[in-house]
Amino acid sequence: MKAWGITDKGRVRQQNQDAYAIRLFEDGGRAALVVCDGMGGARAGNVASSLAVETFLASLEPALVPGVSAEQVSDIAVAAVNRANAAVNEKAGLSDECKGMGTTLVSAVITGSQAVIVNVGDSRAYRITPGGIQRITKDHSLVEDMVERGDLTPEEARLHPSKNLITRALGTEPRVECDSFVVSLESGDFLLLCSDGLINQVRDQEILYEVLHGEDLPGCCGRLLDIALSRGAPDNVTVVLLQL
Template sequence: MKLWGITHRGAVRQQNQDAYAVRELEDGRGLAVVCDGMGGARAGNVASSMAVELFMRKLEEQGQPGDDPQKWLKTAAAHANDGVFQKAVEDPDCTGMGTTLVAALAGNGKAVLLNEGDSRAYHITRDGITRITRDHSLVEDMVQRGELTREQARNHPHKNLITRALGAEPVLLADCFDQNVAPGDYLLLCSDGLSNVVTDQEILYEVIHGGEDEACCQRLLDVALHRGAPDNVTVVLMRC
């Protein structure tokens, strides 16, 4: 498993409220997590950084994933949710903060993914790109009801309004997904700072045809920056 990641504050924001982590486990599987914080001037950064740290620490405490990787990820995400929620309750500067979270554990022909919010995970092969996760957002709900097309959703004024976030409620309601992966397949995790300005087909092109894998995250960031990058941008690429 090969892992790469990059994060940037973008061209407009003064602070980067995204956070991410990648790790290769002892058994060769790859682990990645991306968080996109929300809240006040300081709180979004606190939420995303806390979530990543607590999530990764809890995974370490649990040891190897074993036979139930969904439970392994959910337990860590619930722990992170508890910590962020308590911080938001106890610290007046952090009132109302929260964060998205998308995570993937991949290897041995299988990937397990968890998400809360609108940070995304994609499965990419030479045959195409498939979004694995479903956004927990107002515009995604409108698309599902047939009130908006995908293209209309990309430009909707409320596209950044999410309906679920880690740390916003005392109980986490994260979604989990199982995905088969073959040698040479890719998983890409990103915050909406990328997906709002770079299309799925453009992501596919850069991953498969754009050049060396090691530079792919930078290439995607450069595309976002070239288009004004109004939000923080985080990209993680995993190659099976």
């Protein structure tokens, strides 16, 4: 199992309010990846995303003992999301500077041949195989709701002026609801996590091409970032890639 990651503030933003982490466990059969995209004032988004990553992993890691089942991991990951939500929400109430801050969160926890994905907001998880690219997560966003109702096509959603309005975030309320998915993996399969700064500039098929046919896997995240930067990258960009 191998993993790589990269984050960048993009071409327009003055600060990078994204945060990510990768944990590969010594036994080689377990891993945890997490990406958060913060929102708030000049510094609060950065505080929210960093705190969410730290709290999520601090809650998650001690419970990921060898032999833990995917069902148990799902419960552990949801509990870790709840603890991260509580930490960000509490911090937001301590100062005017942090008031109203929040963050998205998407995580993948791999145990053996299964991955548990949890998400809040519009950061995404994809499974990539020689057969294609599959989005695992559903965006908690205004335009995703409009696509589901048939009011927008997926391509129209990418260009919609309200594409950045999310309907669910971590830390903005005392309680949060996250989605959870269990995905079966085969040797050689990929999981890719990213903030919306990537997918608003880079299409799914371009991601698929770079992962499967790019020059080298260690440079894949950097190449995807370069594509986003070449197209203006108005938002922070974060990409994390794992190969089973």
